[in-house]
Amino acid sequence: MHPSTLVGLLAFAAAASAIPSSHRQAHSSSSIRNLKSKIKNVVVLTMENRSLDNLLGGQKHKGLENSINNGPFCNPYNVTDPSQGHHCTAPRDYNSVSDDPSHAVTGNTMEFFSEWTPDNALIASGKLVPNNNGFIHEQIHNYGSSANKAKLAKDVMNYYTEEQVPVLTSLVQNYLTFNHWHSDVAGPTDPNRFAIVAGTSAGHGSNDETFGTYAFTERSVFQAVDETNHTWLNYWDTDGGTGPESHWFSWTKETNNTGKVVPMEQFYTDAGNGNLPEFSYLNPSCCGVGTTSMHDSGLISDGEAFIKKVYDALRNSPQWEESLFILTFDETGGFHDHVPPPLATRPDNLTYTETAPNGKNYTLDFNRLGGRIPTLLISPWVSKGFVEQKGTNHHGETMSYSASSILRTLGYLWDFAPFTPRVADAASWEHLIQTTPRKDTPTVLPNPAA
Ligand SMILES: *[C@@H]1O[C@H](CO)[C@@H](O)[C@H](O)[C@H]1NC(C)=O
Ligand SMILES: *[C@@H]1O[C@H](CO)[C@@H](O)[C@H](O)[C@H]1NC(C)=O
Ligand SMILES: *[C@@H]1O[C@H](CO)[C@@H](O)[C@H](O)[C@H]1NC(C)=O
Ligand SMILES: *[C@@H]1O[C@H](CO)[C@@H](O)[C@H](O)[C@H]1NC(C)=O
Numbered sequence: 035m036h037p038s039t040l041v042g043l044l045a046f047a048a049a050a051s052a053i054p055s056s057h058r059q060a061h062s063s064s065s066i067r068n069l070k071s072k073i074k075n076v077v078v079l080t081m082e083n084r085s086l087d088n089l090l091g092g093q094k095h096k097g098l099e100n101s102i103n104n105g106p107f108c109n110p111y112n113v114t115d116p117s118q119g120h121h122c123t124a125p126r127d128y129n130s131v132s133d134d135p136s137h138a139v140t141g142n143t144m145e146f147f148s149e150w151t152p153d154n155a156l157i158a159s160g161k162l163v164p165n166n167n168g169f170i171h172e173q174i175h176n177y178g179s180s181a182n183k184a185k186l187a188k189d190v191m192n193y194y195t196e197e198q199v200p201v202l203t204s205l206v207q208n209y210l211t212f213n214h215w216h217s218d219v220a221g222p223t224d225p226n227r228f229a230i231v232a233g234t235s236a237g238h239g240s241n242d243e244t245f246g247t248y249a250f251t252e253r254s255v256f257q258a259v260d261e262t263n264h265t266w267l268n269y270w271d272t273d274g275g276t277g278p279e280s281h282w283f284s285w286t287k288e289t290n291n292t293g294k295v296v297p298m299e300q301f302y303t304d305a306g307n308g309n310l311p312e313f314s315y316l317n318p319s320c321c322g323v324g325t326t327s328m329h330d331s332g333l334i335s336d337g338e339a340f341i342k343k344v345y346d347a348l349r350n351s352p353q354w355e356e357s358l359f360i361l362t363f364d365e366t367g368g369f370h371d372h373v374p375p376p377l378a379t380r381p382d383n384l385t386y387t388e389t390a391p392n393g394k395n396y397t398l399d400f401n402r403l404g405g406r407i408p409t410l411l412i413s414p415w416v417s418k419g420f421v422e423q424k425g426t427n428h429h430g431e432t433m434s435y436s437a438s439s440i441l442r443t444l445g446y447l448w449d450f451a452p453f454t455p456r457v458a459d460a461a462s463w464e465h466l467i468q469t470t471p472r473k474d475t476p477t478v479l480p481n482p483a484a
């Protein structure tokens with residue numbers, strides 16, 4: 035063999051080892067076997083209300099489609115009157131946003147379809163696709179009388195630079211980021227938080243008072259993990275404001291599992307002692323200054339400090355070598371993202387109706403995903419700086435990931451069946467788990483920007 039051929043082959047082998055092995059496909063028995071042999075502890079942290087183009091829009095990392103790599107992206111101030119001006123994505127110059135952008139169901143329809151009550155038949159047939167053009171219009175509609183339009187436009191369109199979010203930047207550069215991950219419900223917080231753990235929002239489309247009362251009879255990941263004899267805890271920031279999701283289900287009360295909601299402080303102790311359960315679900319606090327969820331009225335830097343604290347504890351835990359940390363968000367928070375949300379399998383036959391600002395009723399059939407959100411896999415078993423594009427469902431079709439992808443994959447890890455058709459048809463990601471552990475993962479993450 036010619037020496038240069040050998041050099042070429044070695045270079046090819048080195049490059050190949052940095053990407054997930056192509057012979058392992060999603061939903062295949064070999065990728066599932068590999069997942070089961072490597073991962074014993076899963077930690078899920080669901081942050082609040084941020085789109086990918088908002089929070090990771092300034093990440094220059096290759097493979098991420100975002101504002102800095104592919105933009106600028108522009109939205110008009112008024113979707114029916116372009117002469118009123120427009121704003122294009124640019125770096126932010128501040129940390130929090132006081133006018134919470136709408137991400138109610140009809141706020142979402144304006145943001146994605148440029149109308150509050152789009153024709154569902156056209157959407158279902160694929161003839162009407164989102165143009166992601168109405169973010170500023172919706173914000174000005176809600177707050178335009180009390181504030182300056184240019185500021186409102188910047189609030190919803192602009193993005194954080196790498197320097198402004200050093201914790202996330204380090205995670206993107208060191209671990210695996212999904213480029214096509216959407217929230218499951220094109221609506222607000224609680225329906226999405228519910229869908230993350232149950233694969234449906236049970237027909238709910240708003241943050242109504244049902245959440246929080248053990249009112250739901252749906253099957254949850256907590257029940258599935260428990261029934262397959264795996265351990266779990268729902269760690270909860272006692273300042274409150276999100277979830278705790280496990281307390282939404284009647285099962286939790288009927289089976290005397292209410293005590294599995296424990297203070298966040300115990301997570302750091304359990305990680306330090308190697309006592310983390312197999313499944314840890316983490317609820318950050320929300321929503322004002324001083325809270326940890328990255329909700330728009332709280333500081334991004336406080337959310338970064340929280341993520342760093344969780345990471346540093348897990349990274350230095352005796353359980354790190356068999357852990358997988360999924361960092362995700364509930365929904366986009368009404369912040370701009372340029373990728374149109376795709377159609378998706380309905381989880382059930384339920385619908386949700388609300389009255390739009392134009393006075394008409396709009397019914398959400400739950401047959402499409404919400405906006406694109408940041409989601410990362412953090413583990414010694416994922417490739418450094420890898421950006422995953424679309425995935426595949428069990429029919430072999432290429433599709434975007436969504437919150438249901440977590441339930442689909444955890445079902446493979448712990449042998450429980452998909453709860454809903456949405457989960458069954460979700461892209462799984464167990465094939466992204468490598469066969470050898472990394473030794474180059476950062477011991478601690480950088481400090482957040484002041
Ligand atoms: C964003 O999330 C927070 C926390 O759940 C919620 O209070 C707020 O209403 C959300 N924004 C919207 C418009 O739903
Ligand atoms: C958009 O422009 C139309 C036509 O000028 C006007 O009727 C409407 O109120 C405007 N909407 C907003 C949100 O400013
Ligand atoms: C879980 O443990 C119980 C009690 O030991 C046993 O009856 C049951 O079959 C186990 N379930 C699974 C899925 O292993
Ligand atoms: C829950 O606790 C109550 C009161 O101690 C007891 O009667 C009941 O049998 C328990 N249920 C389960 C499923 O363990």
Ligand SMILES: *[C@@H]1O[C@H](CO)[C@@H](O)[C@H](O)[C@H]1NC(C)=O
Pocket residue numbers: 381382383455
């Ligand atoms: C929805 O309703 C149809 C017709 O009644 C039924 O065949 C189907 O199984 C239902 N789907 C779900 C997910 O419940």
Ligand SMILES: *[C@@H]1O[C@H](CO)[C@@H](O)[C@H](O)[C@H]1NC(C)=O
Pocket residue numbers: 387389393394395
């Ligand atoms: C919208 O739905 C509500 C509740 O179902 C109903 O009371 C109202 O009459 C409907 N409005 C319109 C314009 O159809």
